[in-house]
Amino acid sequence: MFRKLPPPTKFTITDKYKLLLGVIAIVLGAVILWRAVEIAMSVPALMVSIAFIGFGSYRLWLGYTRLKQLRAKR
Amino acid sequence: MTTANSGDSRGKEELRRDVTVWGSYTWGYADVGADIYAALGLVIAAAEGLAPMAFALAGVIYILIGLGYTELSSTYPVAGGGHYFALRGLGDFWGFVAGAALLLDYTIDIALFAVASAGYVNFFLPAVFGINPGHIIVALGPLHDIKIVWLLETMVLIFSLMFINIRGVRHSSRLNEILGAMDLILETTVVMLGFILAWHPALLASQWHAALHSLPLSKFMYGSSLAIISFVGLESISQAAQETRRPATIIPRTSIALIFTVFIFAVGFSTVGLGILPWQQFSANISDPVAQIAKSIPYLGFIAGPFTAVLGATILLISANTGVMGASRLTLSMSQLHLVTGWLDKIHPRFHTPVRTIIIFSAMGALEALLAFLTPSAMDTLGNMYAFGATLGYMIVFVSLIVLRYRDPYSPRPYKMPVNVKIKSGGNTVDFPLMGILGFIGVSFILFEVIFTHAIGRIAGPAWVILCLIYYLFWRRRNHLPLFGSVKHNWEKEQIDVLTSAEEYDLVEEYKNALAQRDKKVKHDVSKTAPTDKIHDNR
Numbered sequence: 048m049f050r051k052l053p054p055p056t057k058f059t060i061t062d063k064y065k066l067l068l069g070v071i072a073i074v075l076g077a078v079i080l081w082r083a084v085e086i087a088m089s090v091p092a093l094m095v096s097i098a099f100i101g102f103g104s105y106r107l108w109l110g111y112t113r114l115k116q117l118r119a120k121r
Numbered sequence: 122m123t124t125a126n127s128g129d130s131r132g133k134e135e136l137r138r139d140v141t142v143w144g145s146y147t148w149g150y151a152d153v154g155a156d157i158y159a160a161l162g163l164v165i166a167a168a169e170g171l172a173p174m175a176f177a178l179a180g181v182i183y184i185l186i187g188l189g190y191t192e193l194s195s196t197y198p199v200a201g202g203g204h205y206f207a208l209r210g211l212g213d214f215w216g217f218v219a220g221a222a223l224l225l226d227y228t229i230d231i232a233l234f235a236v237a238s239a240g241y242v243n244f245f246l247p248a249v250f251g252i253n254p255g256h257i258i259v260a261l262g263p264l265h266d267i268k269i270v271w272l273l274e275t276m277v278l279i280f281s282l283m284f285i286n287i288r289g290v291r292h293s294s295r296l297n298e299i300l301g302a303m304d305l306i307l308e309t310t311v312v313m314l315g316f317i318l319a320w321h322p323a324l325l326a327s328q329w330h331a332a333l334h335s336l337p338l339s340k341f342m343y344g345s346s347l348a349i350i351s352f353v354g355l356e357s358i359s360q361a362a363q364e365t366r367r368p369a370t371i372i373p374r375t376s377i378a379l380i381f382t383v384f385i386f387a388v389g390f391s392t393v394g395l396g397i398l399p400w401q402q403f404s405a406n407i408s409d410p411v412a413q414i415a416k417s418i419p420y421l422g423f424i425a426g427p428f429t430a431v432l433g434a435t436i437l438l439i440s441a442n443t444g445v446m447g448a449s450r451l452t453l454s455m456s457q458l459h460l461v462t463g464w465l466d467k468i469h470p471r472f473h474t475p476v477r478t479i480i481i482f483s484a485m486g487a488l489e490a491l492l493a494f495l496t497p498s499a500m501d502t503l504g505n506m507y508a509f510g511a512t513l514g515y516m517i518v519f520v521s522l523i524v525l526r527y528r529d530p531y532s533p534r535p536y537k538m539p540v541n542v543k544i545k546s547g548g549n550t551v552d553f554p555l556m557g558i559l560g561f562i563g564v565s566f567i568l569f570e571v572i573f574t575h576a577i578g579r580i581a582g583p584a585w586v587i588l589c590l591i592y593y594l595f596w597r598r599r600n601h602l603p604l605f606g607s608v609k610h611n612w613e614k615e616q617i618d619v620l621t622s623a624e625e626y627d628l629v630e631e632y633k634n635a636l637a638q639r640d641k642k643v644k645h646d647v648s649k650t651a652p653t654d655k656i657h658d659n660r
Contacts, residue, residue: 071313079316087326091173091392098385 054116062113069106076100145365146375147301153354153383154304155440158433159237160351161390162410163504165403168344170325170332172391172400175341179348180384182567183355185560186515187380188538189522190355195372195535196525197616198623200363201454202356203518208458210521210528212607214593217460219517221589223356223451224482225510225582230353230444231279231486232493233503234437239274240408240500241434245427264495271408272494276487278438283483286445289472304436307429308386311415314425315393319418325396332400339574346512346570347504351387353511354440356447369535369625390414407500409433441486448482449475459608462596496577505575509582512568519561526551531635532616533628548642 055062076099083092168175193206201208203223208216243254254270261267362368394403394410397417406413411433416426449466453475456463469476489506493499522538530549538560541552572579597604613636620629 075313075316079320082320083322083326086321087323089322089326089329091177091329091388091395092322092325094173094177095389095392098388102381102385 054120055113056117056120058114058117062110065106066110069103069110072099072103072106074103076103144298145371146379147298147305148360149354149357149376149379150301150305150382151436151439152357152443153352153379154301154308154386155234155436156351156353157308157383157387157390158241158411158437159233159500160348160387160504161394162403162407163500164344164348164351165391165394165400165410166407166501167347168332168341169336169400170328170330170395171336171341172344172348172395173329173388175345175348176351176387176391178345179352179567180387182560182563183349183352184380184384185538185556185563186352186518187355187376189519189557189560190359191373191376191380192534192536192538193518193522193525194359194362194376195369196532197619198359198362198365198368198372198625199454199619200360200450201458202359202451203514204451204460205359205454205458206521206525207517208460208607209612210524211517213458213460213603214605214607215517215521216458217455217593218586218590219514219521220451220455220460221586221593222510222514222517224448224589225585226353226356226507226514227444227448227451228482228485228489229503229507229510230447231282231441231483232275232490233350233500233507234441234444235275235278235282235486236271236490236493236499236503237408238278238434238437238441239271241412241430241437242274243271244409244412244430261495266497267494268499271499272491275490275494278441279483279487279490282438282442282445283479286442286449286479286483287469287472287474287476289474300436300439303432305382307432308390308411311411311418311425311429312386312389312393314418314421315397315414318420320393320396322396324399325392328395328400342570343574346508346567346574347501348387349511349567350504350507352383353507354443355515357443360447360450366624368623369533369628373536407498444486445479445483449478452478452482458610459600459602460593502577505571505578506581508567508571508575509578510585512564512571513582513586515564516561516568519557519564523554523557523561526554526557529612531632531639533631533635535628 076096079092079099080096083089083096164175165172194202197205197209199205204216204220207219247253252270254268254274257268257270258265259267259269362372365371390411394414397414402413403410409430412426412430415429416422418425452461452465455461456466465478465481466475467477468474489503490499493502496502525532527546530551537552538554538556540555542555544551544553571582594604602608616632617629620626620632
């Protein structure tokens with residue numbers, strides 16, 4: 048889908064930020080889902096929780112891929 | 122980033138390419154990300170408890186529009202945006218229609234975001250001066266509901282922007298980066314803390330179910346068509362493309378990240394907002410909805426509310442400024458392509474800025490704001506017009522995207538909209554974009570909603586386009602240019618020049634190879650048919 052970027056040379060602060068954001072998004076999604084299931088379920092709550100979990104997982108997967116590339120390069 | 126300057130409209134003015142990956146992302150975010158500050162209240166007031174669904178529906182269509190813009194902007198990294206794509210795909214006439222729709226959006230952008238920015242300034246007035254500007258109303262003849270203080274604030278903001286731009290603002294990439302980053306952090310914080318500390322799923326569910334059973338379909342349609350304005354500003358992707366080094370590599374990544382971030386925030390804000398406050402409160406505070414959410418967060422609301430209001434006012438003002446700058450870039454591009462007079466791009470001898478464009482389009486923005494304040498809700502009226510201009514422009518862009526796949530299969534496409542079907546056409550195999558068709562249908566649906574439900578938009582929007590068309594036909598006739606046909610352009614040379622200036626040397630090679638193969642094939646076909654011609658000649 049995208050043109051390939053050159054493999055990373057180091058694990059930057061941006062990578063750490065992306066990983067942190069991924070973890071936060073997954074936790075937030077889980078909290079929303081849990082509270083909605085516990086108290087009152089609605090379509091928007093379900094939608095937003097799944098969106099956050101999906102977004103966080105994607106961020107973590109991106110970070111993991113970069114780490115893997117970095118290790119392979121080393 | 123530099124402002125578009127043009128002394129001679131026929132001359133090619135180049136915009137400097139110095140925008141980084143982060144700069145490209147925050148440039149878009151400072152523009153598109155600001156929309157939610159203005160749109161949230163309008164959409165919740167219309168769609169009530171179904172606002173998250175309205176945002177999601179408009180958001181899905183916006184994602185398709187965004188993917189289309191990503192493909193076109195990375196293929197043709199020039200600042201003209203939608204009107205340039207339309208002109209390349211469909212010719213001068215449609216290029217002008219798209220340009221007219223986008224010009225409408227830029228002038229509304231100036232008016233709407235100045236009104237919204239003043240709305241966030243008004244967040245402080247009750248606490249500081251003990252007055253609520255929304256309650257200071259004057260009557261003027263048959264009009265009884267003119268919010269005079271808000272109107273005056275808006276005029277001050279618009280004319281200040283005009284003055285600053287005439288003097289020559291260096292709307293720096295660094296400023297965008299700082300504001301974009303601050304906005305991103307603030308929106309993330311408000312959404313996160315809102316969900317964790319203040320969100321009541323029961324309140325959201327009750328509003329959702331109430332609206333599901335009682336909200337008329339026409340009100341939901343109105344809300345979802347207004348929701349599209351929270352995603353407007355995709356033109357900034359193509360503007361960033363012209364000033365980004367290696368746009369083919371950078372633009373697809375940054376614009377797709379931008380598209381999904383804005384989508385998540387739009388749906389997230391409406392969901393968290395309706396779980397904190399009843400929709401009626403948003404309806405009563407249409408001018409500063411995000412600050413209302415921030416204010417309601419326990420423990421931090423006393424600081425988060427005012428901070429959000431300050432940032433909202435600033436970022437909305439920057440967005441209004443994008444309208445002033447966008448209009449001058451667009452008219453520069455349109456005059457270079459023989460669609461409007463070059464008179465508009467005359468440069469001020471002292472300030473070196475396109476003073477005529479700045480004055481004319483800022484004054485139009487001010488006039489639109491003034492007229493909007495004569496209606497019951499200024500923001501609602503401007504939102505109506507904004508939605509019309511955006512959807513019309515996007516519809517033409519989708520048609521251009523599909524046509525360009527056929528007419529210009531040789532230009533390298535670093536990013537293609539996903540889900541394509543291979544179709545043979547004129548000896549070439551073309552990737553037919555199914556998602557482009559879906560996007561076209563989606564935008565057409567929103568335009569239908571606008572025409573069906575927006576009492577002002579359905580009259581004023583087409584009236585603007587018709588007025589612009591009258592000017593276009595008059596001007597083209599006076600200059601002995603084809604009225605409905607196109608002026609000849611050397612697109613191949615231009616494409617090579619654009620890619621070379623973007624330092625996309627591998628794409629230049631790819632493009633030249635594709636053209637060489639095409640020429641070889643044409644020669645081969647000619648040589649195959651030549652003997653037959655000779656026989657005919659001899660006979």
